[in-house]
Amino acid sequence: MATTPDDSSGQSTIDESASQVEILDADALADEPLPEDEAEPVDAVRPPGPSARQPAPLLPAMRPSSRPARSGDLLGYYLAEVRRYPLLDPEEEKELAIQYQDTGDPEAAQRLVTSNLRLVVKLAYQYHRQWANVLDLIQEGNVGLVEALSRYDPYRGIRFSSYAQYWIRAMILRFLMDNYRMVRLGSTRHGRKLFFQLQKERDHLIKQGIHPSTLALSKALNVPEQEVINVDQHLSAPAMSLDAPTSASGEGRPLNEVVGNDKAVNPEQDVARNELGEVFRAQLKTFETTLRDERERTIWHERLTASEPVSLTSLGKRYGVSKERIRQVEARMKRRLRDHLTRELGDEIPIYLEAPSD
Incomplete structure (x- = not known):
C-alpha cells in the first residue's frame, strides 16, 4: 500500500531516488517500448456506485509487492509495473467499453483500467507540489479511474480516457481536501467553498479594480478572514x-x-x-x-x-x-x-x- 504522510499537512518525503526516475512524465512513459514478459494480473473490477470508490487492493500502487522494490524505490517500481500494460487505440477502447457495459466482462474492465494507469500517473504529478508522496495521489487517482469505469457510457461518443480524467482529478482533489490541515472538510463548512472559490473571487475583485486583500475576500465570500489567510497559505492546487x-x-x-x-x-x-x-x-x-x-x-x-x-x-x-x-x-x-x-x-x-x- 502507498506510504502515508508523516503528518496531516501532507509534507512527507519519498525516497530521493524516486525523483531521479527518468519517466516522471507519463507521456514519455507511454512512448517507451513495453517489455516482452507478461504483466502480473490486476483485478481492478468493482461494483458500480459508492463501492467503486473504495481502494482496489490489487492495483499496482496498492497491492503488496510480489518482489522487493529495487533500491527501495517504490515509485520507480510502480512506474516499471505500469509500463507492462499496453495502451489501447480508440477502436479497441470503444469495443472493450461496450463489451464491459453489455456483459460485465471482467477481462474487458481490467484492460480498460490497466491501459489508463499511465494517465493516472500523469495527473497525479500535476498535484505533487501539494502532496509530496506521489504514490498517495496515484492511489486516489486509481480509485477515480475505477469509479469512472462504473459510470462510463461508451455510446455517448466520448473516449473512456477523456471521461476518466474527470473522476481521477476529482478523487485526487477530494484526497487533498480531506488531508490538508487547514482545509479539512470536517473542520468547518467553509473549507470546501474556499478550496475552489478563493482564486476565482480574487480574480473577480481585481477585474473590478478592488485590491484582493484577505479582508475583501472574506467579505466577498462571507467567511472569516482567518480562514481565508489559512487557505491562501496552504492551498495552491x-x-x-x-x-x-x-x-x-x-x-x-x-x-x-x-x-x-x-x-x-x-x-x-x-x-x-x-x-x-x-x-x-x-x-x-x-x-x-x-x-x-x-x-x-x-x-x-x-x-x-x-x-x-x-x-x-x-x-x-x-x-x-x-x-x-x-x-x-x-x-x-x-x-x-x-x-x-x-x-x-x-x-x-x-x-x-x-x-x-x-
Whole structure:
C-alpha cells in the first residue's frame, strides 16, 4: 500500500531516488517500448456506485509487492509495473467499453483500467507540489479511474480516457481536501467553498479594480478572514481551465465562459484540459436537447454559448417581454444546467456558471 504522510499537512518525503526516475512524465512513459514478459494480473473490477470508490487492493500502487522494490524505490517500481500494460487505440477502447457495459466482462474492465494507469500517473504529478508522496495521489487517482469505469457510457461518443480524467482529478482533489490541515472538510463548512472559490473571487475583485486583500475576500465570500489567510497559505492546487469552444467546429463561447474558470493552467496541463473539454462539450450538447421552447433555444445559442452574445434588451424586444424576464429565464436555464452537470458528472468539483454581460 502507498506510504502515508508523516503528518496531516501532507509534507512527507519519498525516497530521493524516486525523483531521479527518468519517466516522471507519463507521456514519455507511454512512448517507451513495453517489455516482452507478461504483466502480473490486476483485478481492478468493482461494483458500480459508492463501492467503486473504495481502494482496489490489487492495483499496482496498492497491492503488496510480489518482489522487493529495487533500491527501495517504490515509485520507480510502480512506474516499471505500469509500463507492462499496453495502451489501447480508440477502436479497441470503444469495443472493450461496450463489451464491459453489455456483459460485465471482467477481462474487458481490467484492460480498460490497466491501459489508463499511465494517465493516472500523469495527473497525479500535476498535484505533487501539494502532496509530496506521489504514490498517495496515484492511489486516489486509481480509485477515480475505477469509479469512472462504473459510470462510463461508451455510446455517448466520448473516449473512456477523456471521461476518466474527470473522476481521477476529482478523487485526487477530494484526497487533498480531506488531508490538508487547514482545509479539512470536517473542520468547518467553509473549507470546501474556499478550496475552489478563493482564486476565482480574487480574480473577480481585481477585474473590478478592488485590491484582493484577505479582508475583501472574506467579505466577498462571507467567511472569516482567518480562514481565508489559512487557505491562501496552504492551498495552491492547479485548477481546471476549460477554454475550448463549446462547439467541436471551434466556434461559440469558450467553455470557461460557460462553466467558469478558476485559474490559468500551466503548459503541462494543456492536453488534460482539452480532453476534459470534450467531456463538458458532450454534456452541453446533451443538455441542449432538453431545452423547452424556441425562446430557451435562442437564449442558449445567442447568449449562453455565443461568441458574441446578444443583449437581454434585444431578446426582450424580439419576444415582446421585458429585459428582466429574459434574465429570469436565463437564470433558470443556468440552474438546470448546473443540476444536469452535477447529476451526470458528480459533485466532487463544483460547476460555476456565468452568464455573459448585457
